[in-house]
Amino acid sequence: MASTTPIDTPPAPPAPPERAVRPKSTGRTGDKIFVGLSRGSGILLLVIMASIAVFLSYRAAIAISKDEGNFLTTFDWNPAGDPPVFGIAVLLFGTVVSSIIAMVIAVPIAVGIALFISHYAPRKLAAPIAYVIDLLAAVPSIVYGIWGALVLVPYLEGLNLWLDQFFGWTYIFEKTEVGVARSLFTVGVLLAIMILPIVTSVSREVFLQVPKMNEEAALALGATRWEVIRLSVLPFGRSGIISASMLGLGRALGETMAVATVLSPSFIISLHVLNPGGGTFAQNIAAKFGEADEFGRDALIASGLVLFVLTLLVNGAARLIIARRKEYSGANA
Numbered sequence: 001m002a003s004t005t006p007i008d009t010p011p012a013p014p015a016p017p018e019r020a021v022r023p024k025s026t027g028r029t030g031d032k033i034f035v036g037l038s039r040g041s042g043i044l045l046l047v048i049m050a051s052i053a054v055f056l057s058y059r060a061a062i063a064i065s066k067d068e069g070n071f072l073t074t075f076d077w078n079p080a081g082d083p084p085v086f087g088i089a090v091l092l093f094g095t096v097v098s099s100i101i102a103m104v105i106a107v108p109i110a111v112g113i114a115l116f117i118s119h120y121a122p123r124k125l126a127a128p129i130a131y132v133i134d135l136l137a138a139v140p141s142i143v144y145g146i147w148g149a150l151v152l153v154p155y156l157e158g159l160n161l162w163l164d165q166f167f168g169w170t171y172i173f174e175k176t177e178v179g180v181a182r183s184l185f186t187v188g189v190l191l192a193i194m195i196l197p198i199v200t201s202v203s204r205e206v207f208l209q210v211p212k213m214n215e216e217a218a219l220a221l222g223a224t225r226w227e228v229i230r231l232s233v234l235p236f237g238r239s240g241i242i243s244a245s246m247l248g249l250g251r252a253l254g255e256t257m258a259v260a261t262v263l264s265p266s267f268i269i270s271l272h273v274l275n276p277g278g279g280t281f282a283q284n285i286a287a288k289f290g291e292a293d294e295f296g297r298d299a300l301i302a303s304g305l306v307l308f309v310l311t312l313l314v315n316g317a318a319r320l321i322i323a324r325r326k327e328y329s330g331a332n333a
Helices: 024-065 089-120 123-136 141-170 184-210 213-219 225-254 257-263 281-288 294-324
Strands: none
Touching: 024 294, 089 123, 089 184, 089 225, 089 281, 089 294, 123 184, 141 184, 141 257, 184 225, 184 257, 213 225, 225 281, 225 294, 257 281, 281 294
16 A cells, blocks of 8 residues: 655745724824815915905005096106195106116026035035025115115215216116216115025025936036036026026015115106116105105005006016926926
8 A cells, every 4th residue: 555645835924914003084184184274374375465455456446536647657746735646657667677777687696606606616615605695685674775875875976987988878877967876776786785695595595406417417428517507407497596586576676675765766767777866666655654644645555556566467477487487497307
Protein backbone atom coordinates (compact mmCIF):
# COMPACT_ATOMS: atom_id res chain seq x y z
CA MET A 1 0.00 0.00 0.00
CA ALA A 2 1.54 3.28 -1.18
CA SER A 3 2.14 5.93 1.41
CA THR A 4 1.02 9.48 0.76
CA THR A 5 2.95 12.55 1.87
CA PRO A 6 1.09 15.64 2.99
CA ILE A 7 1.32 18.65 0.68
CA ASP A 8 2.69 21.79 2.36
CA THR A 9 0.25 24.65 2.03
CA PRO A 10 1.58 28.28 2.18
CA PRO A 11 0.72 30.13 5.37
CA ALA A 12 -2.14 32.53 5.20
CA PRO A 13 -1.08 36.21 4.89
CA PRO A 14 -1.35 38.17 8.12
CA ALA A 15 -4.47 40.20 8.54
CA PRO A 16 -3.94 43.92 7.90
CA PRO A 17 -3.90 46.02 11.02
CA GLU A 18 -7.16 47.58 11.87
CA ARG A 19 -7.23 51.27 11.00
CA ALA A 20 -8.61 53.71 13.42
CA VAL A 21 -11.90 54.85 12.04
CA ARG A 22 -12.27 58.62 12.42
CA PRO A 23 -15.77 59.93 12.56
CA LYS A 24 -16.62 61.47 9.23
CA SER A 25 -18.74 64.10 10.83
CA THR A 26 -15.70 65.85 12.35
CA GLY A 27 -14.01 66.51 8.99
CA ARG A 28 -17.21 67.45 7.31
CA THR A 29 -18.10 69.84 10.10
CA GLY A 30 -14.71 71.53 9.86
CA ASP A 31 -15.06 71.86 6.09
CA LYS A 32 -18.52 73.35 6.48
CA ILE A 33 -17.26 75.86 9.04
CA PHE A 34 -14.31 76.85 6.84
CA VAL A 35 -16.48 77.20 3.74
CA GLY A 36 -19.02 79.23 5.68
CA LEU A 37 -16.38 81.59 7.08
CA SER A 38 -14.74 82.03 3.69
CA ARG A 39 -18.04 82.66 1.96
CA GLY A 40 -19.17 85.01 4.71
CA SER A 41 -15.93 86.99 4.48
CA GLY A 42 -16.34 87.40 0.73
CA ILE A 43 -19.97 88.44 1.08
CA LEU A 44 -19.06 90.87 3.89
CA LEU A 45 -16.42 92.48 1.69
CA LEU A 46 -18.93 92.91 -1.14
CA VAL A 47 -21.47 94.39 1.26
CA ILE A 48 -18.91 96.88 2.57
CA MET A 49 -17.91 97.90 -0.95
CA ALA A 50 -21.54 98.24 -1.99
CA SER A 51 -22.32 100.31 1.12
CA ILE A 52 -19.46 102.68 0.38
CA ALA A 53 -20.58 103.01 -3.24
CA VAL A 54 -24.20 103.70 -2.24
CA PHE A 55 -23.17 106.30 0.37
CA LEU A 56 -20.84 108.10 -2.02
CA SER A 57 -23.38 108.00 -4.85
CA TYR A 58 -26.19 109.36 -2.67
CA ARG A 59 -24.18 112.28 -1.29
CA ALA A 60 -22.62 112.98 -4.69
CA ALA A 61 -26.05 113.11 -6.36
CA ILE A 62 -27.16 115.80 -3.89
CA ALA A 63 -24.14 117.95 -4.69
CA ILE A 64 -24.11 117.46 -8.46
CA SER A 65 -27.82 118.25 -8.73
CA LYS A 66 -27.16 121.76 -7.37
CA ASP A 67 -23.93 122.38 -9.29
CA GLU A 68 -24.31 125.23 -11.77
CA GLY A 69 -21.18 124.22 -13.66
CA ASN A 70 -20.22 121.03 -15.46
CA PHE A 71 -18.95 118.62 -12.84
CA LEU A 72 -16.53 116.96 -15.26
CA THR A 73 -15.13 119.95 -17.14
CA THR A 74 -15.30 122.96 -14.78
CA PHE A 75 -11.89 124.24 -13.62
CA ASP A 76 -13.21 126.09 -10.55
CA TRP A 77 -14.02 124.75 -7.08
CA ASN A 78 -16.46 127.02 -5.24
CA PRO A 79 -19.34 125.02 -3.73
CA ALA A 80 -19.93 127.80 -1.20
CA GLY A 81 -20.63 130.38 -3.91
CA ASP A 82 -23.99 131.69 -5.00
CA PRO A 83 -24.63 129.83 -7.22
CA PRO A 84 -22.30 126.94 -6.39
CA VAL A 85 -19.85 126.08 -9.16
CA PHE A 86 -17.33 123.28 -8.92
CA GLY A 87 -15.74 120.61 -11.11
CA ILE A 88 -13.09 117.89 -11.07
CA ALA A 89 -11.21 118.60 -14.32
CA VAL A 90 -8.09 119.95 -12.58
CA LEU A 91 -8.21 117.31 -9.85
CA LEU A 92 -8.55 114.45 -12.31
CA PHE A 93 -5.73 115.80 -14.46
CA GLY A 94 -3.37 116.28 -11.50
CA THR A 95 -4.13 112.88 -10.02
CA VAL A 96 -3.54 111.02 -13.28
CA VAL A 97 -0.42 112.98 -14.30
CA SER A 98 1.32 112.72 -10.92
CA SER A 99 0.53 108.99 -10.73
CA ILE A 100 1.88 108.38 -14.25
CA ILE A 101 5.10 110.22 -13.37
CA ALA A 102 5.43 108.12 -10.23
CA MET A 103 4.89 104.86 -12.10
CA VAL A 104 7.32 105.74 -14.89
CA ILE A 105 10.04 106.45 -12.32
CA ALA A 106 9.33 103.78 -9.72
CA VAL A 107 8.46 100.59 -11.62
CA PRO A 108 11.71 100.14 -13.63
CA ILE A 109 13.85 100.96 -10.59
CA ALA A 110 11.81 98.65 -8.36
CA VAL A 111 12.08 95.74 -10.81
CA GLY A 112 15.84 96.30 -11.09
CA ILE A 113 16.26 96.32 -7.31
CA ALA A 114 14.13 93.18 -6.98
CA LEU A 115 16.23 91.37 -9.59
CA PHE A 116 19.44 92.46 -7.89
CA ILE A 117 18.27 91.15 -4.51
CA SER A 118 16.90 87.86 -5.84
CA HIS A 119 19.51 86.91 -8.48
CA TYR A 120 22.66 89.03 -8.24
CA ALA A 121 23.42 90.15 -4.69
CA PRO A 122 25.23 87.81 -2.27
CA ARG A 123 23.03 86.47 0.49
CA LYS A 124 24.82 88.51 3.15
CA LEU A 125 24.07 91.68 1.19
CA ALA A 126 20.61 90.76 -0.09
CA ALA A 127 19.10 90.20 3.35
CA PRO A 128 19.94 93.68 4.77
CA ILE A 129 18.78 95.42 1.59
CA ALA A 130 15.49 93.52 1.64
CA TYR A 131 15.03 94.40 5.31
CA VAL A 132 15.59 98.11 4.68
CA ILE A 133 13.15 98.10 1.74
CA ASP A 134 10.47 96.40 3.82
CA LEU A 135 11.10 98.94 6.56
CA LEU A 136 10.67 101.85 4.13
CA ALA A 137 7.25 100.49 3.13
CA ALA A 138 6.05 101.01 6.71
CA VAL A 139 7.10 104.67 7.00
CA PRO A 140 4.02 106.92 7.46
CA SER A 141 3.15 109.19 4.56
CA ILE A 142 3.38 112.33 6.69
CA VAL A 143 7.07 111.57 7.28
CA TYR A 144 7.61 111.40 3.53
CA GLY A 145 5.69 114.65 3.19
CA ILE A 146 7.83 116.50 5.72
CA TRP A 147 11.00 115.15 4.13
CA GLY A 148 9.72 116.15 0.71
CA ALA A 149 8.91 119.71 1.80
CA LEU A 150 12.19 120.29 3.64
CA VAL A 151 14.65 118.33 1.48
CA LEU A 152 13.18 117.26 -1.84
CA VAL A 153 11.60 120.56 -2.91
CA PRO A 154 14.80 122.67 -2.50
CA TYR A 155 17.03 120.09 -4.19
CA LEU A 156 14.70 119.66 -7.16
CA GLU A 157 15.24 123.28 -8.20
CA GLY A 158 18.49 122.34 -9.92
CA LEU A 159 16.90 119.32 -11.60
CA ASN A 160 14.04 121.47 -12.86
CA LEU A 161 16.47 123.96 -14.41
CA TRP A 162 18.43 121.11 -16.02
CA LEU A 163 15.27 119.56 -17.47
CA ASP A 164 14.14 122.94 -18.74
CA GLN A 165 17.51 123.56 -20.38
CA PHE A 166 17.94 120.23 -22.16
CA PHE A 167 14.38 118.93 -22.50
CA GLY A 168 12.35 122.12 -22.64
CA TRP A 169 11.80 121.49 -26.35
CA THR A 170 9.38 118.67 -25.38
CA TYR A 171 6.95 121.31 -24.03
CA ILE A 172 6.22 119.06 -21.05
CA PHE A 173 9.51 119.94 -19.31
CA GLU A 174 9.43 123.59 -20.31
CA LYS A 175 9.37 125.78 -17.21
CA THR A 176 7.42 128.96 -17.98
CA GLU A 177 6.81 130.19 -14.43
CA VAL A 178 9.30 131.16 -11.75
CA GLY A 179 8.67 129.63 -8.36
CA VAL A 180 9.57 126.95 -5.86
CA ALA A 181 9.47 123.38 -7.16
CA ARG A 182 6.02 122.62 -5.74
CA SER A 183 4.69 121.12 -8.94
CA LEU A 184 3.12 117.93 -10.22
CA PHE A 185 6.58 116.72 -11.18
CA THR A 186 7.72 117.06 -7.57
CA VAL A 187 4.62 115.21 -6.43
CA GLY A 188 5.35 112.45 -8.93
CA VAL A 189 8.94 112.08 -7.70
CA LEU A 190 7.79 111.93 -4.08
CA LEU A 191 5.09 109.36 -4.90
CA ALA A 192 7.67 107.30 -6.78
CA ILE A 193 9.84 107.19 -3.66
CA MET A 194 6.82 106.19 -1.58
CA ILE A 195 5.63 103.34 -3.81
CA LEU A 196 9.12 102.05 -4.60
CA PRO A 197 9.33 99.78 -1.50
CA ILE A 198 5.90 98.24 -2.20
CA VAL A 199 6.62 97.39 -5.82
CA THR A 200 10.10 96.13 -4.95
CA SER A 201 8.94 93.85 -2.13
CA VAL A 202 6.17 92.19 -4.13
CA SER A 203 8.34 91.80 -7.25
CA ARG A 204 11.17 90.31 -5.18
CA GLU A 205 8.88 87.67 -3.70
CA VAL A 206 7.57 86.79 -7.15
CA PHE A 207 11.09 86.43 -8.59
CA LEU A 208 12.07 84.14 -5.71
CA GLN A 209 9.23 81.79 -6.68
CA VAL A 210 10.62 81.13 -10.15
CA PRO A 211 11.21 77.34 -10.51
CA LYS A 212 14.91 76.60 -10.19
CA MET A 213 14.59 73.92 -12.86
CA ASN A 214 13.81 76.57 -15.46
CA GLU A 215 16.87 78.62 -14.54
CA GLU A 216 19.16 75.60 -14.35
CA ALA A 217 17.92 74.32 -17.70
CA ALA A 218 18.65 77.68 -19.32
CA LEU A 219 22.12 77.78 -17.78
CA ALA A 220 22.78 74.21 -18.94
CA LEU A 221 21.97 75.28 -22.50
CA GLY A 222 24.63 77.98 -22.31
CA ALA A 223 22.45 81.01 -21.53
CA THR A 224 24.01 83.98 -19.82
CA ARG A 225 22.67 85.41 -16.56
CA TRP A 226 20.74 88.12 -18.39
CA GLU A 227 19.29 85.60 -20.84
CA VAL A 228 18.10 83.48 -17.93
CA ILE A 229 16.36 86.49 -16.44
CA ARG A 230 14.90 87.57 -19.77
CA LEU A 231 13.67 84.12 -20.81
CA SER A 232 12.77 82.51 -17.47
CA VAL A 233 12.41 85.01 -14.64
CA LEU A 234 10.62 87.93 -16.27
CA PRO A 235 8.00 85.85 -18.15
CA PHE A 236 7.20 83.92 -14.97
CA GLY A 237 6.93 87.07 -12.86
CA ARG A 238 5.12 89.27 -15.36
CA SER A 239 1.73 88.99 -13.68
CA GLY A 240 3.37 89.59 -10.30
CA ILE A 241 5.03 92.76 -11.60
CA ILE A 242 1.66 93.97 -12.89
CA SER A 243 0.02 93.24 -9.54
CA ALA A 244 2.82 95.02 -7.67
CA SER A 245 2.53 98.01 -9.99
CA MET A 246 -1.21 98.22 -9.40
CA LEU A 247 -0.67 98.16 -5.64
CA GLY A 248 1.75 101.03 -5.98
CA LEU A 249 -0.59 102.88 -8.33
CA GLY A 250 -3.42 102.51 -5.83
CA ARG A 251 -1.33 104.21 -3.17
CA ALA A 252 -0.23 106.92 -5.58
CA LEU A 253 -3.81 107.70 -6.59
CA GLY A 254 -5.05 108.04 -3.03
CA GLU A 255 -2.05 109.62 -1.31
CA THR A 256 -3.12 112.62 0.75
CA MET A 257 -0.79 114.14 3.33
CA ALA A 258 2.47 113.85 1.40
CA VAL A 259 0.92 115.49 -1.67
CA ALA A 260 -0.69 118.23 0.39
CA THR A 261 2.68 119.01 1.99
CA VAL A 262 4.71 119.51 -1.20
CA LEU A 263 2.12 120.83 -3.70
CA SER A 264 1.03 124.44 -4.21
CA PRO A 265 -2.62 123.86 -5.21
CA SER A 266 -4.24 125.85 -7.98
CA PHE A 267 -7.16 125.15 -10.31
CA ILE A 268 -5.19 125.51 -13.52
CA ILE A 269 -4.45 122.75 -16.01
CA SER A 270 -1.01 123.04 -17.56
CA LEU A 271 1.01 120.50 -19.49
CA HIS A 272 4.17 122.15 -18.13
CA VAL A 273 4.66 119.72 -15.25
CA LEU A 274 7.53 121.79 -13.80
CA ASN A 275 5.32 124.83 -13.17
CA PRO A 276 3.97 125.24 -9.64
CA GLY A 277 0.31 124.46 -9.18
CA GLY A 278 -2.20 121.73 -9.86
CA GLY A 279 -4.21 119.55 -7.56
CA THR A 280 -5.30 115.98 -6.80
CA PHE A 281 -8.47 114.46 -5.41
CA ALA A 282 -6.99 113.40 -2.10
CA GLN A 283 -5.11 116.66 -1.57
CA ASN A 284 -8.22 118.74 -2.30
CA ILE A 285 -10.36 116.71 0.10
CA ALA A 286 -7.79 116.97 2.89
CA ALA A 287 -7.30 120.72 2.38
CA LYS A 288 -10.97 121.74 2.17
CA PHE A 289 -12.90 119.23 4.26
CA GLY A 290 -12.34 120.98 7.60
CA GLU A 291 -13.65 124.37 6.45
CA ALA A 292 -16.47 123.10 4.24
CA ASP A 293 -20.14 123.32 5.15
CA GLU A 294 -22.67 120.51 4.63
CA PHE A 295 -23.03 121.14 0.91
CA GLY A 296 -19.28 121.62 0.49
CA ARG A 297 -18.69 118.23 2.05
CA ASP A 298 -21.17 116.68 -0.34
CA ALA A 299 -19.15 118.21 -3.19
CA LEU A 300 -15.95 116.76 -1.78
CA ILE A 301 -17.66 113.39 -1.44
CA ALA A 302 -18.64 113.64 -5.10
CA SER A 303 -14.97 114.06 -6.01
CA GLY A 304 -14.18 111.11 -3.74
CA LEU A 305 -16.68 109.03 -5.72
CA VAL A 306 -14.73 109.77 -8.91
CA LEU A 307 -11.51 108.66 -7.21
CA PHE A 308 -13.30 105.51 -5.99
CA VAL A 309 -14.45 104.68 -9.52
CA LEU A 310 -11.01 105.47 -10.95
CA THR A 311 -9.38 103.05 -8.51
CA LEU A 312 -11.87 100.31 -9.38
CA LEU A 313 -11.22 100.83 -13.10
CA VAL A 314 -7.46 100.60 -12.61
CA ASN A 315 -7.74 97.39 -10.57
CA GLY A 316 -10.19 95.93 -13.08
CA ALA A 317 -7.84 96.69 -15.95
CA ALA A 318 -5.00 95.01 -14.08
CA ARG A 319 -7.11 91.90 -13.54
CA LEU A 320 -7.94 91.76 -17.23
CA ILE A 321 -4.27 92.07 -18.19
CA ILE A 322 -3.31 89.27 -15.81
CA ALA A 323 -6.18 87.06 -17.02
CA ARG A 324 -5.07 87.48 -20.64
CA ARG A 325 -1.53 86.51 -19.73
CA LYS A 326 -2.13 83.40 -17.66
CA GLU A 327 0.61 81.62 -19.54
CA TYR A 328 3.10 83.93 -17.78
CA SER A 329 1.56 83.78 -14.34
CA GLY A 330 3.38 80.63 -13.24
CA ALA A 331 0.12 78.77 -12.61
CA ASN A 332 1.18 75.98 -14.97
CA ALA A 333 4.75 75.78 -13.77
